[in-house]
Amino acid sequence: MTRNLRYLLSMIIVILAGIYFYLSCCSECGNQMVDSDTEAAKEEIVPPKEPDATSYPFSLKDGDYAFEVQDNFNFNLSSASFLTPLSDNVGNGIESLKSYLSENADKVINITGLYKGGETNNTAFPNLGLARANQVKNYFVSKGISSAQTNTFGRLMDDFLPLDNTLLGPITYEIGTQAEDAGNQLKALYDEIKANPLVLYFNTGEAAINLTPEQREKVAKITKYLDKMDGAACNVVGHTDNTGSRTTNIRLGLERADFAMAYLIKNGISASKINSSSKGPDSPIATNATEEGRSKNRRTVVTLN
Known part of the structure; x- marks a missing residue:
């Protein structure tokens, strides 16, 4: 083997050894750096804390x-x-x-x-x-x-x-x-309720209803007055159109009045402060000759005594 050939083989061996050393050592160092970065990223990702529930004492x-x-x-x-x-x-x-x-x-x-x-x-x-x-x-x-x-x-x-x-x-x-003028405020509230009572309208033969926002406001005012005034009471009177017999309509009017009464009791008005009755078809506020008139007569009126 000539001197040049031995020199060439030595160079190849040195190069191969260097490559082996790099692959075995530096790649492991690189993996360690990647693992370190991954762990750091995991530590930085913290789930957001749920806000505490509101609580008043x-x-x-x-x-x-x-x-x-x-x-x-x-x-x-x-x-x-x-x-x-x-x-x-x-x-x-x-x-x-x-x-x-x-x-x-x-x-x-x-x-x-x-x-x-x-x-x-x-x-x-x-x-x-x-x-x-x-x-x-x-x-x-x-x-x-x-x-x-x-x-x-x-x-x-x-x-x-x-x-x-x-x-x-x-x-x-x-x-x-x-309030210094509490008495005057109650008197004004009474006058308002009497002038603009709570009126509930019903479909033919029905005795239940869902209240509108305006009707709910009136319930709140009636409740306030009854709370503030000793001996005060509200009257709940059921009315019908003239369809069917008077006996049936008297009963239906009372059912409507009782529905309104039960609704008020459920919402906190004492039963002792509510009087319910029925006038059936006897007190119409519109003609019974048209459907529009009959629909106005099918009502329950809640006002103060």
Whole structure:
């Protein structure tokens, strides 16, 4: 073997050794760098934290008087009925409020119910917030708090976050002072209701109906007046057209009046404050010779006594 050939073979061996070393060492280093980058990327990807559900406490404040616990009335979405049982903490808060209001006759408790825009309102009130506040007010009254010392309101709060299907404490409280012209306000409310009573219209032979937003507003005003005025009551009178016998229509008119009465009771008006009766076809407000006239006569009128 010549010197040149040996030199050439030596060069080839050195080159092959270098390639082997690079492939075995540097490629492993590269893999380690890739793995390191992958692990770093995994550490950087943190799933977003779910926001906490909204929760309002049972909180009462007025000067030196204060009471607060983290429990409150809770409601399912699209429901005006609070969940039971209530906690002992809420019960203690109601007793504390009862004592404070009885010692301060000029004070009132303003109850505001919160609701979300996407909820379904199947109540007689304009919105679920007011319906929820009314349910809480009725519970306060059942525990001895005077309805004359309560005011109810509803407020839209779309950013209220539920816990699963439950709203935690969508009720807020504020203690205020009786308005100086409260008597005049009640008189004005009475005059408004008497001049523009709640009228429900029915299809032929039917005794059920869904309320319009305007009718729900009137229910809220009637409820407010009955709460504030001792001895006040509302009259629910059913009417029909003259189709069929008078006996049948008297019964149908009473069914319509009873439907309205049951609807009002379901939505928090005491049965003792409602008088129901029927005049059947005896008091038409339009001619029975046309369908348009008969449709106006098929009605139930709710007004104050």
